[in-house]
Amino acid sequence: MAEAHWYVVHTYSGYENKVKANIEKTIENRHLEDQILEVSVPLEDVVEVKNGVSKVSQKKLFPGYVLIRMFMNDDTWYVVRNTRGVTGFVGPGSKPVPLTEQEMVNLGIYKEPTVVIDFAIGDSVTVISGAWAGTVGIIRRIDEDKKTVTIYVDMFGRETPVELSFAEVKKM
DSSP: OOOOEEEEEEEOTTOHHHHHHHHHHHHHHHTOTTTEEEEEOOEEEEEEEETTEEEEEEEESSTTEEEEEEOOSHHHHHHHHTSTTEEEESSSTTOOOOOOHHHHHHHTSSOOOOOOOOOOTTOEEEEOSSTTTTOEEEEEEEETTTTEEEEEEEETTEEEEEEEEGGGEEEO
16 A cells, blocks of 8 residues: 655635544544544744733644645545635645655654664774775764764875765774
8 A cells, every 4th residue: 555645735714724624524424544644734833922921822834724644545635625625735737746755854744763873983983885885984073963974084194084974884
């Protein structure tokens, strides 16, 4: 069976929560829980200051849009497309285009898995792929945000820094 993807549905402005409720009710009535997995109206916390008093409220991140994680087939397309308040899927023509993994990360929907590394600064590592494959070096810096390590390799009698991804090195 195919993989479930996130799709963006365009709605009438102000109808996002109503569309979400209607789709969830239809999922329940038609027993589509295994095909339409999640319906979301992304919200963000906004701090408003009025008369010196700050108040936290939630605002829609994308007014006029609802995100749906589902297996795309004729039944799920029909159910979503024919829900009151839905004007259509986002995509060229009538063909919905799923969000890419990078788009989901940028929207805060998908969190990249945390990488657990088994090496530290000063450890000797072997480069296992790329232009430096087979080279041995010592880790001088680890950047967990970029998921890279900087090793120094001996090149023409001088130590030269090389930045590599975690996947390109293995501990000796």
